Amino acid sequence: MLQIFYESQDFFLLKELEKLGPKKGIISQTVKDVVQSLVDDDLVSKDKIGTSVYFWSLPSCAGNQLRNVHRKLEADLQNCKKRLAELEDQCHALKKGREESVDREKALDELKAIEEKHNELKDEMGQYADNDPATFEAMKNAIEVAHAAANRWTDNIFTLRQWCSNNFPQAKEQLDHLFNEVGVTDDFDYLELPAVVPLGPGEQTVETYN
Numbered sequence: 001m002l003q004i005f006y007e008s009q010d011f012f013l014l015k016e017l018e019k020l021g022p023k024k025g026i027i028s029q030t031v032k033d034v035v036q037s038l039v040d041d042d043l044v045s046k047d048k049i050g051t052s053v054y055f056w057s058l059p060s061c062a063g064n065q066l067r068n069v070h071r072k073l074e075a076d077l078q079n080c081k082k083r084l085a086e087l088e089d090q091c092h093a094l095k096k097g098r099e100e101s102v103d104r105e106k107a108l109d110e111l112k113a114i115e116e117k118h119n120e121l122k123d124e125m126g127q128y129a130d131n132d133p134a135t136f137e138a139m140k141n142a143i144e145v146a147h148a149a150a151n152r153w154t155d156n157i158f159t160l161r162q163w164c165s166n167n168f169p170q171a172k173e174q175l176d177h178l179f180n181e182v183g184v185t186d187d188f189d190y191l192e193l194p195a196v197v198p199l200g201p202g203e204q205t206v207e208t209y210n
Helices: 002-008 014-024 028-040 059-095 102-127 133-167 169-181
Strands: 045-049 052-056 195-198 205-208
Touching: 002 014, 014 028, 014 052, 133 169
Parallel strands: none
Antiparallel strands: 045 052, 195 205
């Protein structure tokens, strides 16, 4: 396709290129895509004049384009070389004071042992998380919320039971049977607040339930 432009050094409409393309071995149906790819690569210029779109490319334009690409790649190469030199300098600077020696190996072994001990203590602390004051306080608050919710629903059940008894006195026996089936028996009552019992000096407390 570029040979068509270079040999004629003329301006073309797309339909003209579609006729000339097959002479260079380009399928006419693909000419539009080929030309557009050349435009995208800045190898072919494109401009609209009136209602028509013209395409052109001169050998000098392609040469300038290649020279620009070459200059850019050269600049990128120099920047990469400069960056490489900076990284090598940093690497050498970081190695100072870290030369292999008996003292260094000993210090690394001590550091490894300390890290292992730290991890062991961390795991051991995790086993006592249940006795952590913050965890205990969170559990206590959760129990209080659950206790209040349970008694609130208990109150709702008593209200519903009384309402059914008042409105359907003739069905008392059936209602009692129904409530018994779902667990609302004669001993159904409000939950009592748990009592806090200390375990001993310096120990957490335990809550018992009634």
